[in-house]
Amino acid sequence: MTNYELVTTGFRELTKALVPFVITQLQNQYQGQWWNNGVIGSLAPEQQTGLPVGGTKEQMEKSLDLARCLYIIDRQWGMVFRQKLSREHKSWVTELINTRNDWAHKGMEDMDEGDAYRALDTMARLVESIDGEAYESIRKCANLVRYKTEGPSVEAPVKLAQQLEIPLNKVGLKPWRSVIAPHPDVQKGVYRKAEFAADLSQVARGIATAEYQDPKEFFARTYITSGIKELLLQAARRVTSGNGEPVIQLKTAFGGGKTHSLLALYHMMKNSAKAESLPGVKALLDSEKIGALPKTRVVTLVGTHLDPSKARRPDGLPGVQVYTLWGELAAQLAEQSNNPKLYEMVREADKKGVAPGSKVLTDLLDAASPCLILMDEIVAYARKIYGRNDLPCGSYGSVMSFMQELTEAVKASKRSLVVASIPESETEAGGDDGWRALQEISKVFGRMEYIWKPVGPEEGFSIVRRRLFMPVTDELAVEETCVAFSRMYNESSGDYPIESKELTYQARMKDCYPIHPEVFDRLYNDWTTLEKFQKTRGVLRFMATVVFNLWQGGDLGVLIMPGSIPLGQGQTKEEIVNYLPSGWDAIVDADIDGNRSQAYGIDAGNARYGQLMAARRCARAIFLGSAPSSKGQPNRGIEDSRIRLGVMQPGEQVSVYNDVLGRLEAKLTYLYSAGSRYWLDSAPNLRRTMEDRAAQVKPEAVEMEIEKRVANFGEKGMFAGIHTIPRSSADIPDELSARLVILSPLHKYSRGTGTSTAEEVAKDYLNNRGQSLRIYKNMLMFLAPDFGNSAHLEQEVRKYLAWLSIDIDKDSLNLDAGQQKEVASGLKTSSENVDLRIKETYIWLLVPTQEGTEPIRLEAYDLPADKESPIRKAQNVIRSNELLISQWAPALLRMKLDEPLWKDKDHIGIDELWKMMCQYCYLPRLRDREVLMNAIRAGMSSDEYFAYAEGYSNGRYMGLRIKQSYPDIIPSGLLVKPQIAIPVLEADKKPSSEEPSTSSLGVQGGQGASKTEREALSEQEEQSKGKRFYASFNLDPIRMNRDAGSIFENVVSLLAEIKDARIEVSINIHAVLPRGIDSGLERTIKENGRTLGVRDLGIEDID
Known part of the structure; x- marks a missing residue:
């Protein structure tokens, strides 16, 4: 199926x-x-x-x-x-x-x-x-x-566990598998079908598994605890001499061994003739000098098996129908005694559903003496009939009366006893009716019973060891192992819990071998607090699964430790997470164990960790020690000393595990820590919450945060303005001052890859200002983010914004004080990291450069990736490479003047010169106009570089002077070639009788004027005549924007400087469209033309 x-x-x-x-x-x-x-x-x-x-x-x-x-x-x-x-x-x-x-x-x-x-x-x-x-x-x-099989006792093919990764033992100690072997059913996994669920009714009917049905097998695998020993002795005394306790109540939590104890009584008494052949029983009886046990009738009343709504027909009593508990008691005694008359003593009471009374029950018990009555799950039976009066079993009140009468009858009988298992918890009782029944039954038995608890807390590990393992084959190896562990614990100052240094702990290791005591401490102290985890049965089932997987996987560990538990194996994981709320299966897979877990990734990525499986072993130990804990516990989690106790083996370095704990804390999604304590929780930790929120941060929010921080880089320094992440070229003024443009984090630079959007954007900003052409290109420089580092910056900004959102939502997230502290720390650290990442990312300075008439290109200078402000780093690079000059020598100014600036001129205006230097990228880039003015002042102290004139009019230089130490110069003045200025100034010093003398203010034209003056006067006269200029250009439609700008720059702007000039520029567009034009596009062109003020626009058919 x-x-x-x-x-x-x-x-x-x-x-x-x-x-x-x-x-x-x-x-x-x-x-x-x-x-x-x-x-x-x-x-x-x-x-x-x-x-x-x-x-x-x-x-x-x-x-x-x-x-x-x-x-x-x-x-x-x-x-x-x-x-x-x-x-x-x-x-x-x-x-x-x-x-x-x-x-x-x-x-x-x-x-x-x-x-x-x-x-x-x-x-x-x-x-x-x-x-x-x-x-x-x-x-x-x-x-x-x-x-793949119905029954619990049929061996089915078991899928072998996956071969485990095995950390090597470094000190020569024997692995546990060489010293002790599991029972065959544990080796093969057959145990899983029995699930350690003892069932008294199945044993009584002869259909239980061999380890429960066979008396010898049962006692061979049963560790006789002090409680079971006392129980068996009480029963033996009672049936032999009548001195033992007549009423015994077994009371412990679900799975605590109540039914197992009843089975021990059942087998000893049911096989009383050969009781001495049962393992451990003869020594038990001899210790009290109890001889052979008499033949004893054993009655089993199991509440979950008996159906109160139906009658039972006993095979040995033809024609009899049993309805009630007292009828069942009498019928079983009659069958075992081969005496039907015993049932006749209660037939009428059984038929009417009325308790027969303690006198009748006493007579019945004595007639069948000695007898043992075992009552299991009796609360479950009472719960079924609570509030019912229409069942053949009798009413709830009649059953309670029978319980009381039975305890009285047993006490009055000669050699009979009753042993009843009573649950401890409301959960096991089942519902309100079950809880009421439990209270009443406990009260009935409490009047005269001997209350006994089967398993002491210190005996659990012996039960598990006896049930799962065969005897040790090498006691010396056990001793060497325990001594080596004890020595390791004592040689460390504070790495392990203090009790591990005691000799008693060494003795515990020997008693628990091959399982480390820490495994039992965590299971019995932590896991048994879960309602569904059965104290003895739960530990047995889980450890049987662990041992099976370790045995089949070839584990070579010295002991089975918390860090050895293979949670990556499906069977082990399934067994343990079944007791936890839903979701833990995924947590184990994601963080703790398995090939896709974070712990596995840590081991795989570091050979030092991987050879010991350090990350997985620590994660397993944390899981075992913390998964059952709840948020409300005051000291949640497991101490780091107990983690080390659960993973360290002799010969290993404790520093490896200390280091890997830090890695786990940083990587695991569901791991929390506080001080020295670690725990796992089903809710992702704040780091995971942060990561989830970081993944949802929108790119616009990242850009805004970077822009806000970039705006706080520092002072403008040598720049007249710093423009942080402009939205377009229109946001950057076209002015006669040096400006640094910080590009958006979206526009990254990568040298030599051909994928640099920073260059594209910078060129757009350089050539345009909105819809106009940019004039003063030489005044811009750009600071761009690095392509490779930008991803780290953006990720860190996302983390910061995620922490910030958690901090804002801390009340609605119901964060405790420790978590709020973690948020504050995360927010501070992430903010600092963002600032550092910005400094590491903005490391490219793009500077416009031009060689002669070659196209302008962007020269990239990389800035050091240190903690200094990017603006300061840019300024340092600018200074060291003289990319923005703050002090200029007059000799360098003269060299530039001798190039195209005044090649065919006798003078040049200072304003004109400054504008040209701001405009053309092949000229030096000065910080501001004052740098140029200072160079001119310095050059005026000599007659080698240039002269200065306040103006030039009618062929005369006004205020012409040269070689002045502290000249008073203004931007509207002129720089004059020395070879022009010196003759004029010398001529001014020679008076003439025929001509008026010239003053220092200028030179007047005339007969006495020099040749240069006469040429100037002639040129002035020529200029006074009216002129008309016209020109026609054919533009490439594809590059019209570039060509039109060039025409404006080189022609129109020069004409505009002429006084009273009237300039008219027209654009004529003529297009032939042989394939016609789309109506929508035609409409768009016409509307755009009208918007732009076109005077004449038309689209017509071609003849």
């Missing part, structure tokens, strides 16, 4: 059990209105489709299906079903509602094995206290899914 078919079978059996149970409970609560109030009133309108309005009980019963039953239990929980079921039943019902919905929509597609087993296991748990037969049927389906 497929998994889907097995689940379908399970749902069918569950429905058969739930329908009568639901109807019965609703009838008890609502009487004749049970259908309207209990069924119709619980279901939504769409769920009522097909339900009859009324009819017979059979008709109504047939109309109820599984989904309706589950919804009714869920919605009538408080009023009806909490009386009969526990809180866990409520959660199982909720889970099955979802499971049933998924199953119904799956069609015939097969189910995942894990999901199918979980569904059937939950069904079995739900129905166990409701219908024993349905429980058995569903459990068989679950076994088929998990083990």
Whole structure:
């Protein structure tokens, strides 16, 4: 059968059990209105489709299906079903509602094995206290899914565990597998089918597994605790001499060994003739000088097996029908004594469902003496009949009366005793009715019983060792191992808990071998606090799974330690996470163990860790020591000293594990820490919350944060302005001053890759200012982010913004004081990292450069990636490479003047010179106009460089002077070639009788004027005549923007400087479109033309 078919079978059996149970409970609560109030009133309108309005009980019963039953239990929980079921039943019902919905929509597609087993296991748990037969049927389906066989005692092929990675033992100690071997069923995995669930009724019926059914096998695997020893001796005394306790109550938590203790009594007394052949029993009896045990009748009353609604027909009593507990007691005694008359003593009381009285019971017991009455799960039986008066088993009150009468009768009898198992917890009692029954039964037995608890806390490890392992084959190896561990613990000052240094701890290691005591301490101290984790049975099941996987995987560890537990193996993980809330399976896979876990990745990435599996071993130890903890605990988690205790083996370096703990703390999603304590939680830690939020931060938010921080880089320094991440070229003024443009983090520079968007954007800013051409290109420089480092910056900004959002939401996230401190620390560290990343990212200075008439290019200078402000680093590079001159020598100025600036001129205006230097990138880039003025002042002290004139008019230089130490110069003045200025100034010094003398203010034209003066006068006269200029250019339509700018710069702008000039520039566009034009595009062109003020625009057909 497929998994889907097995689940379908399970749902069918569950429905058969739930329908009568639901109807019965609703009838008890609502009487004749049970259908309207209990069924119709619980279901939504769409769920009522097909339900009859009324009819017979059979008709109504047939109309109820599984989904309706589950919804009714869920919605009538408080009023009806909490009386009969526990809180866990409520959660199982909720889970099955979802499971049933998924199953119904799956069609015939097969189910995942894990999901199918979980569904059937939950069904079995739900129905166990409701219908024993349905429980058995569903459990068989679950076994088929998990083990591919129905029965718990049939060996099936077991998938061998995956070969484990094995850290090598470095000090020559023998691995545990060479010293002690598991029992064959543990080696093969057959134990998993029995699940260590002792069942007294199965043993009494002869259908239990061999380790429970066979008396010798049972005692061979049973560690006789002090409690079991006292129990067996009390029973032996009672049946031999009548001196032992007549009433014994076994009281411990679920899975604590109550049923196992009853089985020990059963086998010893049932096989009294050969009791001395049972392992350990002869020595036990000899210790009290108890001789041979008499033949003893053993009665088993198991509440989960007995059906209070049906009569039983004993095979050995033809014609007899048994209805009640007292009838069952008498019938079993009659069958074992081969004396039907014993049943006749209670026949009438059994038939009427009335307790027979203590006198009748005393006579019955003495007539069958000696006898042992074992009562198991009796609270479950009482819970079934609570509030019912229509069952053949008698009323709840009659059963309570029988309990009291039985204890009195046993006490009055000669050689009989009763031993009853009583649960401790409300959960095991099951619902309000079960809890009331538990209280009353405890009160009845409490009047005269001997209360006994089967397993002492220090005996658990002996039980596990005896049940899982065969005897040790090399005691010397055990001794050497324990001594080596003890020496390691004592040689360290504070790496391990203080108790590990004591000799008593060394003795514990020997008693627990091959399992490290820390494993038992964590299981018994931490895991048994979980309601579902059974104290003895839970430890057995889990450790059997661990041992099986380690044995099959070839583990060579010296001991089985918390760090050895292979949680990456599906069987081990499945066994342990089943006790935890949903979601832990994924946590183990993500963080702790398995090839995709973070811990595995840490080991794989570092040989020092990997050879010891250090990360996985520590993660496993943290899981075992912290997974059962809850948020409300004051000291949550496991100390680092206990982590080391759970992973370190002799010969290893403790520093490796100390280091890897820090790596785990940084990488694991579900790991928390406070001081020296570590714990795992089902909720992602704040680091994971931060990472999730960081992934959701929008790029615009990242850019805004970077822009805000870049704006705070520092003072402008040598620049007239710093423009931080402009949105377009229009945001950058076109002025006669040096400016640094900091590009957006979106525009990155990468030298030589051809993928630099920074260059493209910088060239756009350099050539344009909005819709106009930029004139003063030589005044811009650009600071760009590095392509490679930008990703790190953006990621760090995302982290910072994520921490910031967590800090804002800390109240709604309900963060405790420790978490708020973590947020504050994360926010501070991340903010500092952002600042550092910005400085590491903005490391490219792009400077416009031009050689002669070559195109302008951007020269890239890389800045050091240190902690200094990028602006300061840029200024240092600018100074060292003289990219922006703050002090200029007059000789260098004269060299530039001798180049194209005044090549064909006698003078040049200072304003004109400054504008040219700001405009053309082949000229030196000066910080500001004052640098030029200072160079001119310095040059005026000599007659080698240039002269200065305040103006030039009518062929005369006004205020012409040269070689003055402190000249008074202004930007509107002129620089004059020395070879022009000196003759003029010398001529001014020679007076002439025929001509008026010239002053220093200028030179007047005339006969006495020099040749140069005469040429100037002639040129002035020529200029006074009116002129008309015209020109026609053919422009490349593709490069029109560039060519038009060049025409403006080289022609129109020069004409505009002429006084009273009237300039008209027209653009004529003529286009031939042989394929026509799209109507939409035609409309767009016309609308754009009208908007631009076109005078004449038309589109016409070609003839």
